[in-house]
Amino acid sequence: MANLGEAQKQMTRRLLPESGLELFRTKGYATTVDDIATAAGTTRVTFYAYCPSRSDLMRALIGEQLKGTLERVRSPEHGSTARDPVATVAEGTHEAVMSWLRRTAELWPAVRPVVRIGRDASVVGPDLPDLVGRWIEEAVAGIEDGLTAAGRLEPHQRRFRGVLAMAQPDYVAQHRDGSDWKFGRDQMLEELGASRVRLLN
Incomplete structure (x- = not known):
């Protein structure tokens, strides 16, 4: 029994x-x-x-769902960041960036609804912080760490470049299905990759 x-x-x-x-x-x-x-x-x-609450369940769900897109490691500057983007940014080549973007794009269909839920919940639920914003900030910190490791750009530029580098794929991932951009998936990734390489070099 x-x-x-x-x-x-x-x-x-x-x-x-x-x-x-x-x-x-x-x-x-x-x-x-x-x-x-x-x-x-x-x-x-x-x-x-x-x-304990609906909010706690939401926190756990978003954390669990988004965790799959970032392999977290300890960062002396930022507490926790992601191994893959740090290494990719530090390498900085078109090939490395495209490889990372392709892997990330494979996760978009699963992550997109979770990001939407998280953003909606942070607006409606005053007891819920911006969980998605924290996740994006962690990714930005990873990009900053990669730029620091590579010694590229001036220290004051690194964080903002990370913000720009995350904002573009986030926007594309969230709006791709309803868009009329006249780009196929591969063209879209090529454009994102070229833009990210320019931002990070």
């Missing part, structure tokens, strides 16, 4: 975030605790036994 109870707990631990993520994607942050509990086949009481 103990094994059955543990299996039920494990299933609930899995279903609550899965149900929450799906509902946040379809309904936005208007999703309630009762909505999530019902979708997971449980109750509000059980939800609170596993998660």
Whole structure:
């Protein structure tokens, strides 16, 4: 019986975030605790036994979803940053930048709805900080670290160039589907890559 109870707990631990993520994607942050509990086949009481609040679930979901796009390592300057962008920026070649962009673009379909949810939640939920903004700031810090490691640009330029280098792919990732840019995916990535190489050299 103990094994059955543990299996039920494990299933609930899995279903609550899965149900929450799906509902946040379809309904936005208007999703309630009762909505999530019902979708997971449980109750509000059980939800609170596993998660202190809807905001905490949102934080965990966004952190988990976005974590997949950044392999975090410790940075003396910024606390935590991402290994791949730091190495790519430090190398600075067109080939390295394009390789990183292609890998990142593969994640766009999965990350795009999570970024939208996170941005909506930070506006609607006063108890939620800008989780997506923090993630982007971490990526900017990674670019800054890469430029510092390579000794490129003046110290006062590095952060702003990182902001510009992150803003472009973020905008493209979020607006690509509804756009009429007359660019195929590969052309779009080539343009982004060329722009990023200019920014970071």
